[in-house]
Amino acid sequence: MDIDKKAIEITIFANKEIASALLEDLESIGMEYSNSIAGRRVLLQERKGLFKMLGTGKSLVYDPITIITFLVSSEIEQTIINFIIKKGGLNIPGRGTVFSKEVTLIKAHELCQENKIPNIEIENRKLLSDLAGICCIAHSGEGDILGRVGLETGSGVPAITLGIGTGFRDKIGLWRVAVPAEKEIVNLVTTAHNVEKVMEMMIDIGALDQPGKGFIYLYPIKMGSVNMKAYVGLSRQAASIEQIVTVIDEIKGGARWRRREFSKYPAAGKKIKYLKDLVNFTLICDEGRATDLIKAAMDADARGATISKLKYRGTKKSESSKISPAREISEMIISENQIERVVKALEESGALDENTHGQMFYSPVPKAYTYMGKA
Amino acid sequence: MIGYALQNAQANSQIALFDGSQEKMLEFIGKLKKDPILRKSVFGKEDIELLKNWAVQKGIESQRLAIFCEPNALKEALKNYSNVKNIKTSPVDVLLRNGKAAVQAIIPLTIFFFLVLFLVLRDKLPRPDEIILGIILAVVGMGLFNVGIELGLSKLGNSVGSNVPSSFTKISLINERQTIINFNEDIVQTAIKPNGEKEKFFYANIKNEYVPIPFVQSAYDASNKQYIYTPTKGPLLGEEKGILGFFVVLLFAFIMGYGATLAEPALNALGLKVEELTVGTFEKSLLIQAVASGVGIGMLLGVVKIIWNVPLAYLLIPPYLLLLIITKISTEEFVNIAWDSAGVTTGPITVPLVLAVGLGIGNQVNVVEGFGMLSLASVCPILAVLTVGLYVNKKRKAMRQENA
Numbered sequence: 001m002d003i004d005k006k007a008i009e010i011t012i013f014a015n016k017e018i019a020s021a022l023l024e025d026l027e028s029i030g031m032e033y034s035n036s037i038a039g040r041r042v043l044l045q046e047r048k049g050l051f052k053m054l055g056t057g058k059s060l061v062y063d064p065i066t067i068i069t070f071l072v073s074s075e076i077e078q079t080i081i082n083f084i085i086k087k088g089g090l091n092i093p094g095r096g097t098v099f100s101k102e103v104t105l106i107k108a109h110e111l112c113q114e115n116k117i118p119n120i121e122i123e124n125r126k127l128l129s130d131l132a133g134i135c136c137i138a139h140s141g142e143g144d145i146l147g148r149v150g151l152e153t154g155s156g157v158p159a160i161t162l163g164i165g166t167g168f169r170d171k172i173g174l175w176r177v178a179v180p181a182e183k184e185i186v187n188l189v190t191t192a193h194n195v196e197k198v199m200e201m202m203i204d205i206g207a208l209d210q211p212g213k214g215f216i217y218l219y220p221i222k223m224g225s226v227n228m229k230a231y232v233g234l235s236r237q238a239a240s241i242e243q244i245v246t247v248i249d250e251i252k253g254g255a256r257w258r259r260r261e262f263s264k265y266p267a268a269g270k271k272i273k274y275l276k277d278l279v280n281f282t283l284i285c286d287e288g289r290a291t292d293l294i295k296a297a298m299d300a301d302a303r304g305a306t307i308s309k310l311k312y313r314g315t316k317k318s319e320s321s322k323i324s325p326a327r328e329i330s331e332m333i334i335s336e337n338q339i340e341r342v343v344k345a346l347e348e349s350g351a352l353d354e355n356t357h358g359q360m361f362y363s364p365v366p367k368a369y370t371y372m373g374k375a
Numbered sequence: 376m377i378g379y380a381l382q383n384a385q386a387n388s389q390i391a392l393f394d395g396s397q398e399k400m401l402e403f404i405g406k407l408k409k410d411p412i413l414r415k416s417v418f419g420k421e422d423i424e425l426l427k428n429w430a431v432q433k434g435i436e437s438q439r440l441a442i443f444c445e446p447n448a449l450k451e452a453l454k455n456y457s458n459v460k461n462i463k464t465s466p467v468d469v470l471l472r473n474g475k476a477a478v479q480a481i482i483p484l485t486i487f488f489f490l491v492l493f494l495v496l497r498d499k500l501p502r503p504d505e506i507i508l509g510i511i512l513a514v515v516g517m518g519l520f521n522v523g524i525e526l527g528l529s530k531l532g533n534s535v536g537s538n539v540p541s542s543f544t545k546i547s548l549i550n551e552r553q554t555i556i557n558f559n560e561d562i563v564q565t566a567i568k569p570n571g572e573k574e575k576f577f578y579a580n581i582k583n584e585y586v587p588i589p590f591v592q593s594a595y596d597a598s599n600k601q602y603i604y605t606p607t608k609g610p611l612l613g614e615e616k617g618i619l620g621f622f623v624v625l626l627f628a629f630i631m632g633y634g635a636t637l638a639e640p641a642l643n644a645l646g647l648k649v650e651e652l653t654v655g656t657f658e659k660s661l662l663i664q665a666v667a668s669g670v671g672i673g674m675l676l677g678v679v680k681i682i683w684n685v686p687l688a689y690l691l692i693p694p695y696l697l698l699l700i701i702t703k704i705s706t707e708e709f710v711n712i713a714w715d716s717a718g719v720t721t722g723p724i725t726v727p728l729v730l731a732v733g734l735g736i737g738n739q740v741n742v743v744e745g746f747g748m749l750s751l752a753s754v755c756p757i758l759a760v761l762t763v764g765l766y767v768n769k770k771r772k773a774m775r776q777e778n779a
Contacts, residue, residue: 015775038652038653038654040653040654040655043774061774062656062658063771063774064654064656064771094774094777143655144655160655161654162654173504174505177508182651184655232774232777233777
């Protein structure tokens with residue numbers, strides 16, 4: 001089914017319990033379906049006892065989170081985000097992040113259109129609009145190292161999920177057994193004016209300028225509310241620093257005043273040659289179908305993809321409940337002129353049939369980086 | 376198990392495996408004499424010479440008679456076999472046997488999966504070359520792994536397990552037992568202790584050294600004029616049944632259980648899966664440490680059971696009751712992982728080691744058998760993982776309350 005229209009993708013990073021309650025609240029106002037991915041958020045914790053005396057710095061602690069995504073129309077975007085903030089208490093530091101991203105819905109099975117949620121009455125508070133996201137796909141075990149950049153610089157709290165990488169592995173025949181396919185996907189939402197510096201640091205810390213180390217890209221965010229509480233422990237002051245920052249953001253009408261230089265991580269000293277004007281092509285389909293479809297996309301010149309497991313939840317009342325809850329999401333960074341070829345290849349491989357229930361959309365990627373070979 | 380007991384355990388422990396009936400044991404030995412396949416399963420080879428050699432070197436009088444049938448044949452055998460050392464199994468035989476076992480274990484299962492995939496699910500293999508390579512590596516790996524366990528780890532476990540009680544008591548070195556032929560009671564002498572108690576002993580020339588050996592009447596077979604000499608060792612640490620010796624044995628049991636579990640491939644696989652399913656929030660290392668500590672404590676309790684002959688029920692019922700309570704108050708996530716951890720502790724490294732050590736210690740402290748340790752090594756990891764789960768949940772709850 002051809003659509004090719006703009007839609008809004010709402011993303012929530014929240015603790016498992018909060019996410020579960022939010023889903024029920026969203027369904028009560030007419031959300032037909034959503035996708036969830038299990039993940040973890042990483043936080044800093046002051047070491048105690050002997051470790052503190054030894055000055056071994058801060059340790060990382062993990063909190064299980066659920067990442068919820070769903071598509072809505074742009075008319076209801078702000079209302080839905082405000083509803084989520086209110087119901088989930090996401091304005092309280094430490095509870096979670098919610099943001100929206102503009103996407104172009106290309107083709108989708110008829111049961112996988114955007115959610116048609118009726119308008120609701122809710123107080124529309126001003127949301128942060130100068131935000132941007134960083135997504136980094138690295139080897140399994142590297143997520144904490146990369147995520148720590150966000151925590152140590154106060155940029156944001158990383159959300160880490162797992163995925164399977166394809167691309168390089170499929171080009172080396174049976175030698176692929178020596179290259180682990182498991183990837184960690186680090187998502188960090190921060191202010192738009194700091195995002196490039198944080199990205200540079202992540203490239204440096206994760207040695208992403210080395211062959212096969214990973215892929216990193218920026219994505220624009222339209223509006224949202226970001227969790228900034230990067231540590232575990234109660235504040236000894238009447239208000240925590242995150243609460244103060246949130247209030248100043250509201251007074252200043254944005255987060256631009258937070259623009260600053262980071263000195264802890266010196267830049268690698270190399271001029272980074274970014275890949276520009278790409279798109280993040282997303283395919284969501286029934287579990288078990290992604291591998292074949294990605295192979296078809298790669299035959300149509302896509303360089304690789306990251307596949308993650310997704311839990312689909314359709315409300316009982318809607319037609320969308322016919323779709324299997326076990327789904328997969330595949331993300332490919334391609335150039336805009338490849339979209340047509342990839343879509344055609346996917347369609348010919350049955351991406352929209354009754355066994356796949358495919359949904360294809362893309363969003364802009366203004367900057368990306370990976371090792372591209374010696375210039 | 377019977378093969379292990381026949382070759383390493385004392386007669387009373389061997390009889391325990393036949394419901395305490397000596398007749399049943401002798402009947403089994405009669406079957407061993409007739410049935411080459413049974414001999415292969417017990418001694419690793421069909422060769423009847425192995426059985427005869429075992430009877431002369433390690434068998435008791437009734438076992439020997441069951442094999443040689445009449446005293447004259449036995450006398451002749453004693454001459455022929457008494458200086459023959461244990462016949463060693465060839466490494467090639469071990470390799471072939473374990474290779475065959477690996478094929479028998481993996482190939483039928485693989486065929487079953489293929490049949491289900493192709494005929495029932497009507498699907499195809501996602502990456503056939505990778506999967507076939509994986510199956511080949513699994514067969515080769517399992518074969519080599521079993522050889523390694525049989526030739527290395529299991530023998531080391533036997534050796535350490537049967538010797539470790541020497542830290543607190545005097546033990547008999549059954550594997551070094553020797554039969555002295557043409558023994559004459561005239562060479563037996565008498566010694567006296569400071570308290571006036573008398574002891575009999577004789578001198579033997581062992582490896583060109585004159586060694587005084589205590590004379591035990593029950594080890595002397597007057598009709599065949601032979602004396603079975605079993606060397607002894609210990610107590611190595613302090614006095615007989617001293618606290619230090621017991622402490623060393625208990626510490627050894629804990630470290631052995633802990634170490635064997637760290638090396639357990641099944642636990643590593645479970646840890647990886649748990650880490651994947653919880654997206655790293657339950658780290659593999661945390662699970663492995665919790666399970667390994669649990670197995671260590673289980674092993675320690677198992678050794679307590681053997682040394683002090685504590686009934687297994689006294690050691691099993693309290694932890695299971697405690698488990699039921701902790702299961703009730705724990706979250707589903709940890710309950711499932713914890714109870715599944717019990718299964719992986721009984722893996723291919725832990726089981727032979729635990730049994731070898733259990734039987735080894737059991738033999739030396741005259742306990743009928745050393746079973747029951749595995750059950751304790753299974754229950755304690757569940758307790759350990761559930762306890763860690765309660766701690767992690769408490770931390771998470773505190774984190775949530777901070778942001779409420």
